[in-house]
Every structure is written in C-alpha cells, then in structure tokens.
Amino acid sequence: MSEFQLIYRYLAQFGAGPWVQLGVGDDAAVVAPPPGHVTLVSTDTQIEGRHFPTHTLPEHIAYRAVAAAASDLAAMAAHPMGMTLALTLPSADELWLHSFSLGLGRVVKDFSLPLVGGDLTRGPLALTVTVLGHAPADSCCRRSGAKSGDLVAVTGTLGDSAAGLCVLEGDILVPDGVSDASLEWLEQRFFAPTPRFEFVDWLAKYAHASIDISDGLLADLAHVAHASGVSIDIESQRLPLSQAISHWPQSQALKWALTGGDDYELAFTFPSHLSPPPGSSVIGRVLGDGSGVRVDGECLDARGYDHFQ
Amino acid sequence: MSEFQLIYRYLAQFGAGPWVQLGVGDDAAVVAPPPGHVTLVSTDTQIEGRHFPTHTLPEHIAYRAVAAAASDLAAMAAHPMGMTLALTLPSADELWLHSFSLGLGRVVKDFSLPLVGGDLTRGPLALTVTVLGHAPADSCCRRSGAKSGDLVAVTGTLGDSAAGLCVLEGDILVPDGVSDASLEWLEQRFFAPTPRFEFVDWLAKYAHASIDISDGLLADLAHVAHASGVSIDIESQRLPLSQAISHWPQSQALKWALTGGDDYELAFTFPSHLSPPPGSSVIGRVLGDGSGVRVDGECLDARGYDHFQ
Structure with missing residues (x-):
C-alpha cells in the first residue's frame, strides 16, 4: 500500500470539526476560529524510548502524544480547534497503524481535536503533534x-x-x-x-x-x-x-x-x-x-x- | 547549557512578525490573521539520510526544511504568517546549533515566516516544520x-x-x-x-x-x-x-x-x-x-x- 493510501485510510477519517474548513488531503488545511478569536499553536515531539517506553501499545502512543500536546492549549485558556500529526515509522505496518488509529480516534473525540493535516515518513518511531486552538482576543492566560x-x-x-x-x-x-x-x-x-x-x-x-x-x-x-x-x-x-x-x-x-x-x-x-x-x-x-x-x-x-x- | 537556554538563545530571536501576538516562550503561541482571513496549516518532516544527505550543513538543513514546508502555503495561495519547529538532535552541539540558526535566520527573513514555537528533543536528527499562513476566506486555491x-x-x-x-x-x-x-x-x-x-x-x-x-x-x-x-x-x-x-x-x-x-x-x-x-x-x-x-x-x-x- 502506498504512503498516500495509508494516510487516507487511517488518518483522514478524523478530520471534521466546527472550525475546520478544509482538512487532510490538500497542500494545507484551512481553519477559521470564531469571529474575534485568535489562533493558538503549540508543537510537541514524542520519541520512542524517551517520552514513552519501547513497546508501548500504538493506541497508547497516539492518545498520549495528542493529549499531552493539547494540554498546552488548556494552559493558555484556549479551546481546541484541530491538529496536525507528523508520524515517523520504521515500517508501514498495517496492524500497528490500525491500533494507532484506535487511540487517535479516541483522543480526537475526547478532546474535539480533529486531525487536519500531517506527514508520514520512514525512520525511528517519533510523533510531532501540532495543536491549534482558539480563544477570544486578549483572554489568553500566560x-x-x-x-x-x-x-x-x-x-x-x-x-x-x-x-x-x-x-x-x-x-x-x-x-x-x-x-x-x-x-x-x-x-x-x-x-x-x-x-x-x-x-x-x-x-x-x-x-x-x-x-x-x-x-x-x-x-x-x-x-x-x-x-x-x-x-x-x-x-x-x-x-x-x-x-x-x-x-x-x-x-x-x-x-x-x-x-x-x-x-x-x-x-x-x-x-x-x-x-x-x-x-x-x-x-x-x-x-x-x-x-x-x-x-x-x-x-x-x-x-x-x-x-x- | 540546559534545553531551555539552548532554545532561547538560538531560536527565540526569530519570533516577530505582523500577525504574531505572542511568540516562543509560553505554553502556546498566539497568531491572528488579518480580519476576514482564514488560517492555513501544513506540516512536513525531514529526516537525515532520507530527505537530505547525511553531513548536510546545518545551515542548509534549516533553510531547506522551512522553505519546503512554506511552499505548501504558496500552493494554496496563502501568505506566510509563522511557523513552529520541532527539532530532534542526537546531542546539544552548540556549533551545530549556531550554523543551524544562521540558515533559520535567513529563511525566516527571506519568506517572512517568524518562528513562534517549537520543541527540542534528543534523538536521531529530524525536523518537523509546521507552517501557518493566512488567506482571504474563500480565496484558497485547492x-x-x-x-x-x-x-x-x-x-x-x-x-x-x-x-x-x-x-x-x-x-x-x-x-x-x-x-x-x-x-x-x-x-x-x-x-x-x-x-x-x-x-x-x-x-x-x-x-x-x-x-x-x-x-x-x-x-x-x-x-x-x-x-x-x-x-x-x-x-x-x-x-x-x-x-x-x-x-x-x-x-x-x-x-x-x-x-x-x-x-x-x-x-x-x-x-x-x-x-x-x-x-x-x-x-x-x-x-x-x-x-x-x-x-x-x-x-x-x-x-x-x-x-x-
């Protein structure tokens, strides 16, 4: 299965949300916060063996990486809007991706963080999650x-x-x-x-x-x-x-x-x-x-x- | 030197831009596109030995990763607003970071893409750049x-x-x-x-x-x-x-x-x-x-x- 098919099968299903105008599948995604709101952004990387134990279940890896990144939005008093996921995998293991997508689906649903874009590359297992949030202008908590x-x-x-x-x-x-x-x-x-x-x-x-x-x-x-x-x-x-x-x-x-x-x-x-x-x-x-x-x-x-x- | 000091010394200097309300240094950055504009987002990972040759100059690695990611905004007919950089390094080599920051400084300036956030982790050399752009609502080119x-x-x-x-x-x-x-x-x-x-x-x-x-x-x-x-x-x-x-x-x-x-x-x-x-x-x-x-x-x-x- 090609990279593109993998991405579409497993990840594109989590892309809808109230502030998402265009999700996965084009050169960039389009989000639009409510009128008068600013956009917040934060990026977190998690690497196998450093941020989570080797052999952690893919379902847990996905959930934890996204929840941890989303926490930065809550800390700024912002509401979730969407996220991108850059996933680096040693191989295109369909079983792994299936388990991963279960955790991703749960965390997307639990915290209303639709997946709007991403990148899939081959290499040592690592994830970079970039979360986007919105908040009324001047209400951010620093x-x-x-x-x-x-x-x-x-x-x-x-x-x-x-x-x-x-x-x-x-x-x-x-x-x-x-x-x-x-x-x-x-x-x-x-x-x-x-x-x-x-x-x-x-x-x-x-x-x-x-x-x-x-x-x-x-x-x-x-x-x-x-x-x-x-x-x-x-x-x-x-x-x-x-x-x-x-x-x-x-x-x-x-x-x-x-x-x-x-x-x-x-x-x-x-x-x-x-x-x-x-x-x-x-x-x-x-x-x-x-x-x-x-x-x-x-x-x-x-x-x-x-x-x- | 601690991770935090490294980040601040080398990366926080590239954070100012017309649409950036809050850059590197808090839990999340705050950007606000011009009124009536939507926010575009795209993420790209580059891994040493896969997306660029091993022993590429750090200055080139930085420039290329950011320029390549930014190209996705241009493809959507969007203007640049800012970016986050997740950088994974095998070691905290100050000489490497200095050269990297030269390339980063050039590309930030050349394409008006202030660095608003990021993450620095230890591991095999990889970069994930998430670019943010803005465009008038309904003008995106898909x-x-x-x-x-x-x-x-x-x-x-x-x-x-x-x-x-x-x-x-x-x-x-x-x-x-x-x-x-x-x-x-x-x-x-x-x-x-x-x-x-x-x-x-x-x-x-x-x-x-x-x-x-x-x-x-x-x-x-x-x-x-x-x-x-x-x-x-x-x-x-x-x-x-x-x-x-x-x-x-x-x-x-x-x-x-x-x-x-x-x-x-x-x-x-x-x-x-x-x-x-x-x-x-x-x-x-x-x-x-x-x-x-x-x-x-x-x-x-x-x-x-x-x-x-």
Whole structure:
C-alpha cells in the first residue's frame, strides 16, 4: 500500500470539526476560529524510548502524544480547534497503524481535536503533534501574569503519571494493599493524560497566570515565577495526592508530585478573594518580587526533566 | 547549557512578525490573521539520510526544511504568517546549533515566516516544520478545482533540484562544459528551494487549481487530475528547463523535470483566455472527464517518491 493510501485510510477519517474548513488531503488545511478569536499553536515531539517506553501499545502512543500536546492549549485558556500529526515509522505496518488509529480516534473525540493535516515518513518511531486552538482576543492566560498575593492552585491530583511509569517499568516496589485496579489507574494516568479544557473558561475569566505541568510541578512553577518576576511558596501538605499513590511512603508520593512530570494538570494563580474552581486545590501563594519556588519555606531545586542536562 | 537556554538563545530571536501576538516562550503561541482571513496549516518532516544527505550543513538543513514546508502555503495561495519547529538532535552541539540558526535566520527573513514555537528533543536528527499562513476566506486555491479546457502552467524551471542532488551525491557524470557556477547553482536549488509567494495573489485571483511540486511534476499533476476528476495533457518540449540542466542529454533532463521532485515550484491551472503570470510557463492543458497525466499523448507512470512503496 502506498504512503498516500495509508494516510487516507487511517488518518483522514478524523478530520471534521466546527472550525475546520478544509482538512487532510490538500497542500494545507484551512481553519477559521470564531469571529474575534485568535489562533493558538503549540508543537510537541514524542520519541520512542524517551517520552514513552519501547513497546508501548500504538493506541497508547497516539492518545498520549495528542493529549499531552493539547494540554498546552488548556494552559493558555484556549479551546481546541484541530491538529496536525507528523508520524515517523520504521515500517508501514498495517496492524500497528490500525491500533494507532484506535487511540487517535479516541483522543480526537475526547478532546474535539480533529486531525487536519500531517506527514508520514520512514525512520525511528517519533510523533510531532501540532495543536491549534482558539480563544477570544486578549483572554489568553500566560505564564507571566502572576501577581503578589495571588493564590496558587492545581487541577486534579499530582504525581500519578510518574508513579504509573515507575510501576510500568518495574522501577519501584508496590506496597501491600495496592489493588490491581489502582495500578491500572496509575498507568492510565501516564498513557491517557487529560488536558483540562473544562477549566478554560474559568481561567480566561479569573486566572492571572497558568501553565500545564509537564516538566514537574516545581519546574513548571519556576517558569511561572521567572516569567512573572515573583516567588512562589507552596505547602507540601496541600498537594492533592490520589488515593492510589498515598499507599507509598509520603516522601515518595511527594517526590512524584513535586518533580514527577507528565501530569498534564494545570497550575494557575488567581486573586485571593476568589474561590478556586471545583476540581482544583489551592497549594500555595505568590509572594512579591523575586523568583524561584519554595516548598514549606525551603528553596528546592526546581529542575525538571531536562533532555540535554 | 540546559534545553531551555539552548532554545532561547538560538531560536527565540526569530519570533516577530505582523500577525504574531505572542511568540516562543509560553505554553502556546498566539497568531491572528488579518480580519476576514482564514488560517492555513501544513506540516512536513525531514529526516537525515532520507530527505537530505547525511553531513548536510546545518545551515542548509534549516533553510531547506522551512522553505519546503512554506511552499505548501504558496500552493494554496496563502501568505506566510509563522511557523513552529520541532527539532530532534542526537546531542546539544552548540556549533551545530549556531550554523543551524544562521540558515533559520535567513529563511525566516527571506519568506517572512517568524518562528513562534517549537520543541527540542534528543534523538536521531529530524525536523518537523509546521507552517501557518493566512488567506482571504474563500480565496484558497485547492487541488480539486481544475476544469476542462484550463491551461496548465508551472513557475520557474523544473528538475534542477533533482539534478543538484545527483551532482552532490556523485550519482551522475558531469558533461564537459558545465561550469562550477552552474553546479553550485543546481546544488543551491536543492538546498535553498524558493516557495513561490510572489505568485500567490495571481493564483488567488485567477487559478482554478494549484499544487506545489514536491513529489515530482507527474506525481503532483496526478494529484490534481485525481482530485479534480480530469485528465491532464502536457507537452515535454514546453517544460521549462534551466540552462544548467540543459547540458545533460535531453532524456536525462526530462526525467529530472518530470519525476525529480523537490522542485517546490508551483503547478496550476487557469482559464485559457488568460495569459500566465510572468515567470511561469504553460506546459499543457486540462482535458475533460477522466484522470491521469499524459506526456506527449502517452500515459506515463506518475509515481513520485513514495516512502513506503
């Protein structure tokens, strides 16, 4: 089967959406956000053996790469519009593509991200997803807007994805009392992250700054602190931990929550007279001038996963 | 130096443009086309040893990948707005990045394509460029609009890039009388293709269908014929050949021009009562129902470079 036929068979079926005027199949796709909205764009690459374990199911590879990329749109308080996918494969394995297309179909549907274009090349397995979103002009939520006195909150629970990866790779002892269902749930938190589009309207209205947690809470809050020219104080006891990771010793659970990465939850700051939106937890506060992140008053190394360090 | 510092030092300097509201450095970039315009998007991956020879100068790698991707915007009669670059590198080599950034700076300037976002990962050398363009709503020039009776034209000259690659790789004897300047010009046609944005306004106004020649003239015209439900007749003697490739035997020059690929010229169809725009050449005609491409009345295999064939 030729490259063109492969693309059409497996990928062109996911191309329709309210803001897509022309999808896969021409030299370029055409999207048009609602009137008065700007277009947001973000690009993420995932490479086998680096961003996901070798032999990960193609269905999981597709879901995870797209969900992770889409999370950047949610972090900017933008709604999803569409995406392109550049897929590099060692060979044109129809079984592989079939499984991949199952995951792609699910993630397209779950987050309303129609596939509008792409490229299929031969080489070591890698995916580059470019997501497009839309937001009302001037409503985007940047890293640089945090203000002294703001509260800091995060969505969902932290550290599950890092725990799930440790379990998957057999890197950690599983304590007694952790059910198979909990372990599977943790693995799903790694394979199927949830871009938090349900918070986007609240963020656009009330948040001063936001970011998605991809490098780890400390590293990502350090980006906010640096971009905003503030320092951030968080309290470890306020970090939202799932029941599943609470089976591990607290020091391990906190390490995952603080530095684990790949959570794809949102961290944001907002005026202290407001309540945080349902499904989020206040974890700390923005302090005046300065930079850096302190946990329980202590300045911790905020270095996340850095590919070239 | 950390990944973040590398990105900022080398890539963030190319981010300003008239339609860019927010460039590199946040979770996503923000672009806003002129009022009444739609957004176009196209993604291309280039892999070392497949899309460009191993040991190609980083400056050339950058220029070529971006110019090739941008050509898809020109083919749709769109103007450039910005791009993202996902760069995968075996190591964080500062010398390599410096040379790469020189090529990137040139191509950003030559075609007004500010770099608004990207991702830097470690792995086998590969680039995925996603270009964003804008065009007035309903002015996009698709593959599917060719009409019976249209003339078919191409911009520039054909086959130079394929000839340049043969020369570069030592795959072909160079006839007597070919100057070093000609050889260098051919290599430049491979390394520094020219997306034909100067034809965009004419195409938007007059053309019925257009495509950029990336897979080879025959393969790309076959896409137009198939999408439009027409057949296309071209005359080999009308193919525009550069002086440089005319030194080779005519059969070789025609082979490059018909199947060579990587030209990044535009092929388009337009009503026969019009003259083609300056800098383009009429090479044939659109016939009624049917599909496929004939050269001098003969049906040729229109298969271009197909990665999985």
